[in-house]
Amino acid sequence: MTLDLLRLLLTIALTGAGLVFYVAGTLGLLRFPDTFSRLHALTKADNLGLGLLALGLAFQAPGWAEVAKLALIWLLALLAAGTVAQLVARAALGRGAR
Amino acid sequence: MSTWLAVLAVGLLGSLAAALWRVWHGPGQADRMMAAQLVGTAGVGLLLILWAMGERAALDVALVLALLAALAAVGFVKASSVDGAGDPEEEAPDPSMIKGRRHDP
Amino acid sequence: MAVFDLALCTLILLAALAAVAGPGLFRAVVFFVVYGVLIALAWVRLGAPDVALAEAAIGAGLTGVLLLGAVGRLSRAGADEPLTSRIDWPVALAAGLVGAMLVWAVLSLAPGPGLAPAVAEILPQTGVENPVTAVLLNLRAWDTLLESVVLLAALIGLWPLARGGAWQAAAGPVHHALPDGVLAGFGRLLPPVALLVGVYLVWAGAYQPGGAFQGGTVLAAAGVLCVMAGLVRAPGMAAPLWRLALVAGPGLFLALGVAGMAFGGFLLFPTALAKGMILAIEMVLTLSIAVTLALMVLGPPEGGGAQ
Numbered sequence: 001m002t003l004d005l006l007r008l009l010l011t012i013a014l015t016g017a018g019l020v021f022y023v024a025g026t027l028g029l030l031r032f033p034d035t036f037s038r039l040h041a042l043t044k045a046d047n048l049g050l051g052l053l054a055l056g057l058a059f060q061a062p063g064w065a066e067v068a069k070l071a072l073i074w075l076l077a078l079l080a081a082g083t084v085a086q087l088v089a090r091a092a093l094g095r096g097a098r
Numbered sequence: 099m100s101t102w103l104a105v106l107a108v109g110l111l112g113s114l115a116a117a118l119w120r121v122w123h124g125p126g127q128a129d130r131m132m133a134a135q136l137v138g139t140a141g142v143g144l145l146l147i148l149w150a151m152g153e154r155a156a157l158d159v160a161l162v163l164a165l166l167a168a169l170a171a172v173g174f175v176k177a178s179s180v181d182g183a184g185d186p187e188e189e190a191p192d193p194s195m196i197k198g199r200r201h202d203p
Numbered sequence: 204m205a206v207f208d209l210a211l212c213t214l215i216l217l218a219a220l221a222a223v224a225g226p227g228l229f230r231a232v233v234f235f236v237v238y239g240v241l242i243a244l245a246w247v248r249l250g251a252p253d254v255a256l257a258e259a260a261i262g263a264g265l266t267g268v269l270l271l272g273a274v275g276r277l278s279r280a281g282a283d284e285p286l287t288s289r290i291d292w293p294v295a296l297a298a299g300l301v302g303a304m305l306v307w308a309v310l311s312l313a314p315g316p317g318l319a320p321a322v323a324e325i326l327p328q329t330g331v332e333n334p335v336t337a338v339l340l341n342l343r344a345w346d347t348l349l350e351s352v353v354l355l356a357a358l359i360g361l362w363p364l365a366r367g368g369a370w371q372a373a374a375g376p377v378h379h380a381l382p383d384g385v386l387a388g389f390g391r392l393l394p395p396v397a398l399l400v401g402v403y404l405v406w407a408g409a410y411q412p413g414g415a416f417q418g419g420t421v422l423a424a425a426g427v428l429c430v431m432a433g434l435v436r437a438p439g440m441a442a443p444l445w446r447l448a449l450v451a452g453p454g455l456f457l458a459l460g461v462a463g464m465a466f467g468g469f470l471l472f473p474t475a476l477a478k479g480m481i482l483a484i485e486m487v488l489t490l491s492i493a494v495t496l497a498l499m500v501l502g503p504p505e506g507g508g509a510q
């Protein structure tokens with residue numbers, strides 16, 4: 001019972017923190033002045049948000065297979081965001097240079 | 099628990115909606131593309147929440163979405179290269195452009 | 204969750220409106236990609252994860268590459284003029300009519316469980332445990348067979364657009380990238396994982412959401428990425444093995460359908476053999492769908508020479 005309560009509290013705390021980072025990333029996307037600083041807001045804050053969300057929800061997973069899938073999803077999102085940030089920034093630079 | 103998850107889901111959807119604003123206003127193509135990327139990341143997060151609410155298959159949908167999240171952006175940088183088949187890294191950008199740029203035209 | 208569903212519906216409508224009526228081709232395409240993500244969420248909320256999987260793979264993945272490539276091509280050709288806001292009345296009328304018919308159809312749906320109980324009743328005889336796979340590969344195998352042929356026909360329809368009529372040359376333009384750059388690294392890292400996920404989706408499709416189309420789309424995305432990252436050349440149709448890969452799926456489907464005539468009729472699978480037959484069709488069909496979709500996204504040959 002106490003273990004369940006602990007898991008519940010961890011889930012709520014971690015997913016709550018995750019939402020905060022998502023919202024922070026969105027604020028950055030809306031408020032930052034130029035393309036390249038908006039890129040920072042997105043790739044860093046959002047992926048931390050997703051990581052915290054996945055970690056929090058992992059405490060509710062019925063088995064290890066689901067935990068592994070959650071971890072894989074986060075790693076894939078990190079890889080995607082890192083690649084996209086780099087490539088899109090380069091493309092934006094190239095466009096400006098032309 | 100389910101109330102909390104519903105609150106989370108609505109909050110995350112709000113974050114996603116804000117990204118739609120950026121897709122609309124741009125101003126540059128890169129801004130719109132990044133905002134679409136944020137919609138993807140928020141979508142993955144929302145699918146995880148729906149999974150925790152009991153929709154078991156949502157985890158696999160999140161996996162596919164996370165796996166292919168970068169594909170559209172890769173298509174974008176390809177399409178915006180000089181011949182449509184290149185790579186932005188091949189065309190070395192002028193380093194002086196990094197400072198002082200405000201908007202992508 | 205009523206608030207969530209209502210907000211999701213609103214966002215879907217806004218994204219659709221922006222994609223269709225907004226100014227600017229590029230913005231319209233990005234909104235269409237975003238729309239795909241939202242629709243995938245909606246399918247999950249509606250309890251249709253099989254469709255959500257397909258939408259996530261197609262709508263958010265491959266369609267984005269296809270449409271952004273088209274926009275890039277138009278802008279290089281200097282043809283990306285801003286969309287006019289003039290309303291095309293005949294088209295608007297036709298779309299409105301179809302829309303009204305759809306609304307009428309949805310409103311006139313009888314409340315109730317639909318066909319689900321009938322499928323559940325016959326499910327033990329179909330050889331698989333996922334009702335969606337049972338319908339697609341057994342109960343309504345005709346539809347799926349013809350769909351796989353339609354996909355092939357679409358690809359063949361693309362080949363006449365090849366530059367200089369050289370339809371056997373390597374598909375699409377010659378892609379290149381910085382050999383040790385970010386794009387090439389990504390192209391090396393992601394496809395192995397995509398291969399694993401694609402095969403998993405096909406295998407899992409027998410007892411949970413997934414299947415040949417979803418798995419094939421993920422594999423196609425992996426192939427397209429390998430080519431776009433400049434790691435491998437796109438295949439050309441001069442190679443017989445690639446042609447075989449295209450027709451193997453529909454071909455095996457057709458052959459096993461004919462074999463079913465020994466058990467009572469075309470496409471009738473006997474319960475004892477159904478699981479094996481369906482899995483065989485799904486595996487080979489996955490390959491064919493993957494190659495067909497990848498070749499369609501890469502585009503008609505542009506005279507780069509076969510591999």
